[in-house]
Amino acid sequence: MERMARMAAKSRTAVAPCSTANLGPGYDVFGLALDALKDKVVIKASSTAGDRKITIKSSDQAIPAVAESNSAGLVVKSMMRDFHIGDDIEVQVTKGVPAGYGIGSSAASAAAAAIAFNALYNLKIDRNRLVEYAAEGEIASAGIKHYDNVSASLLGGFVIGSKGQFIRIEPPRDLFLVVAVPLSMQVPEKKTEVARSILPKDVPLKSVVHNVSGAATIVAGFALKDVEMIARGIDDVIVEPVRKHLIPGYDSVKQNAMSAGALAVTISGAGPSMIAFLKTCKNANMVAAAMAKGFEEAGVKSRTFVCRPSSGARLA
Template identity: 35%
Template sequence: MKKTIRAFAPATVANVSCGFDILGFAIDELGDQVEVSLSETPGLKVVKIEGDGGRLPYEAEKNTCTVAIQAMLDHLGFTKGMEISLYKGLPLGSGMGSSAASAAAALVAANALLGYPFDKKQLVNFAIEAERIACGAAHADNVAPSLLGGFVLIRDYEPLDVIKLPVPKGLYCTLLHPHLELNTSDSRSVLRTQISLKDSTIQSGNIAGLIAGLFQEDYNLISRSLKDVIAEPTRALLIPGFYELREAIQTIGALGSGISGSGPTIFTLSPSQAIAKEVGSAGKEVFKKIGLDVDVYISEVNDRGAYVI
């Protein structure tokens, strides 16, 4: 019998408002599963994909699972074969780290199959190669929290420097996923290529304030810092209902909201589960009025990350 390992990796919220390409956190329950088996035939082969509606590629050089595993195997000098089955639990183009979850689950399964030659932080280096294939940029703000769990800061990329941050107790996230698809490449194309010194200063202060708020478990500081003056002003124009939702939750007690990754999913952080549920109800009403179906997910921040099932 073939030795087989199956792993799960969670959905993620990247950017977290002010932390464009450098901050992200993981979500509970939502995610992808990947099964990896050793094979007598050299090379990597995708043998099954479920839950994607037939849209994801089986070619090893195009699939995020195999691209990530191949990067790891090249580093090890491993030449034997593997077969990969992907079970999608995340919608494509949702802004919830769909490609990252696939890559993270694949790496955790393959790493376990080979006897754990790498820890999960080391696996981030291989996972970002899959992101390069998926969206044209080797960013780690989805793959790092999907692998490690919790809040993660990407301090630098050359070399990659990943720092796991504390998660305040009782912090909840509401994700509202309107039924429309927004490709990361399209969302990145509307970004400004230059920003003013003023905006850079404001954004730096908000990033520092958000990280300080996480360490101090200061919800008021977190709330004041959840502001993005660089990416959100242009990306929000691509997401119907974004500003209407923000207005609707002002009096509920949520800490703040923003675009999850490149969108169209919108995230809101709340200091309790009850407030997070109120946000979800308000969001349903907003999207109902503009004629869009919406999925609502309520979750604590997942501090575990990807794991072998």
């Protein structure tokens, strides 16, 4: 592929929101962008062709400084390769989304990197193809490309995603969410890979039927703008029963949130964060306090966020 455009500016900046994936039965398919937290990525390029060096900079010492191990760096490397861009590139990552807690940290950086790089070189890549590039960044954390978080973070709203096809549905205006992030909990390195490794290899047909029914109900709920219908579909009998044992206080957090008025509660992505779905913000603070108490009872300190769906990544 030929290089399509000259660099229009020396740097471009983009921000991308955190996200939740799966929503219960929609494993590796459903994603929902959240307006709680965001990452910022600045892409800077040399004015003359260099040796295609990618430098990663971040104030967060936990962020990998090698492009091949960094979600934003992998995205940039892939786009440079495909568009034959030979400049030296500097990638500045400002993390607002904590890594390893199931709210799309790597996806936010990857989505922001794709948006910024596309703008820097005026590549005019459509958003669906940008999701494909952003998914390259998930290899850094999950070991494989997957689309649920990156599609939501980049496109915004509720997204049904698989390779080459991403269906975006605008969420209901009355959908509110509470995310509880157990920040004092030690999460393993490559946590997403660990969370995938424990999943069952064989699943009973009745469990598959149950989850397919729930997933269809969730899609119908988003399409019809019916929060209560969405909540009725959030019941996973395949992945969540296995992963819940990785989350101290899971049962208390879920029960407390439901008792406080949440319509549904599930693990956010691969966890350990948990997310509650509400039709009104009136009792959102009560739900947040109840979830925090559930983690506290298990000896875990958490931070809660009351939020709404986000419109996705954008240039800053």
